[in-house]
Amino acid sequence: MNLIELHILQSFPVTCLNRDDVGSPKSATFGGVNRARLSSQCLKRATRLAARETAPADTFSGIRSRFLGEPFRKAFVAVGQSEEQATESAKAVCETFSKIDGKDPNQVTTAVYLSPSEIEQIAKAVVDGKAPKDAARKVQRLDAADIALFGRMVANDATLNVEGAAMFSHALSTHETGNEIDFFSAVDDRKADAEDAGAGMIGTLEFNSATYYRYAAVDLDLLADHAHLGALDAEQRRDILRAFLSAVLTAVPSARKNSMNGATLPEAVLGVRKSTGQPLQLVNAFEEPAKANGSGLLDASSTKMKDHLARLKAVWGIEHDVEVWLGEEKEDKSLVSLADFLDQLLADDV
Numbered sequence: 001m002n003l004i005e006l007h008i009l010q011s012f013p014v015t016c017l018n019r020d021d022v023g024s025p026k027s028a029t030f031g032g033v034n035r036a037r038l039s040s041q042c043l044k045r046a047t048r049l050a051a052r053e054t055a056p057a058d059t060f061s062g063i064r065s066r067f068l069g070e071p072f073r074k075a076f077v078a079v080g081q082s083e084e085q086a087t088e089s090a091k092a093v094c095e096t097f098s099k100i101d102g103k104d105p106n107q108v109t110t111a112v113y114l115s116p117s118e119i120e121q122i123a124k125a126v127v128d129g130k131a132p133k134d135a136a137r138k139v140q141r142l143d144a145a146d147i148a149l150f151g152r153m154v155a156n157d158a159t160l161n162v163e164g165a166a167m168f169s170h171a172l173s174t175h176e177t178g179n180e181i182d183f184f185s186a187v188d189d190r191k192a193d194a195e196d197a198g199a200g201m202i203g204t205l206e207f208n209s210a211t212y213y214r215y216a217a218v219d220l221d222l223l224a225d226h227a228h229l230g231a232l233d234a235e236q237r238r239d240i241l242r243a244f245l246s247a248v249l250t251a252v253p254s255a256r257k258n259s260m261n262g263a264t265l266p267e268a269v270l271g272v273r274k275s276t277g278q279p280l281q282l283v284n285a286f287e288e289p290a291k292a293n294g295s296g297l298l299d300a301s302s303t304k305m306k307d308h309l310a311r312l313k314a315v316w317g318i319e320h321d322v323e324v325w326l327g328e329e330k331e332d333k334s335l336v337s338l339a340d341f342l343d344q345l346l347a348d349d350v
Helices: 040-054 069-078 083-097 116-127 132-137 145-150 234-250 297-316 338-345
Strands: 003-015 027-030 033-038 063-067 107-114 166-168 171-173 180-186 201-219 268-274 322-326
Touching (some): 003 297, 033 201, 040 145, 040 234, 069 083, 069 107, 083 107, 107 145, 201 297, 268 297, 268 338
Antiparallel strands (some): 003 268, 027 033, 063 107, 268 322
């Protein structure tokens, strides 16, 4: 398996980046203690939205939505069908992906991930005589790098699924973490103190602060096959990967960004390129929780991750074709910049 892997350590201050069903920061037990957690779904969405801003135009254009009827109707009109024909054709195609909503014929019952180019290709192929399912199977993902990377599940027909070429773990704090309570009050600006000295509203919010280990990887062989980005050339895929990897590193979930802004950047990042082997996390470096010991959790976590990697190499014979640390000092005393880091990971054909 031809892989690029990212091992990321990142600290966040007072935040609630990813909430559970009662509004509390998500957590998990690992190594016998409670850890702060960010779900892979949360990290994927933040990455997908960030990549749209820096990727080449019209490459991260996937839209996940239940509203399929109108986009397909417009696509069928654009390739020559009448309004009436287009409405019927759109309904037939929508039923390929999901059931039509009984209350609104423009919606289906399950959100479907499609790009504008995919919709256009399907409409043209159906008008040319292909069955909707066959047309959907044979589209080229010319503007859907996000679908190729993150995958698509079609509950109505598994043959239309796309296996995501990118892999994300749930981020876990490298140390024991407990949630804390923020008590807040809001003043009513129109109420005089003489009337009531109390606040206009009071409440509580949960938060935490933590140093997280994050892992993400890309299967380069899968990304380049015909069902993913095989219609693009190596240079186009390299540009997409550069935007994707950069987004993985810089994207921050947007929850409570106005009241508990957690906009930070990773402190320690190991990038790996390997042509053989399986995906491999370094999370077990933190099965024994990191301790600050007066020098901070980032420093302690970085040391534990490096020691764990060295042990894996010694015991299991782990080998990497490329291994680069973002921010590491080079021979000329300059630091490995983000551009240097990505150049090394993407130096070979992808």
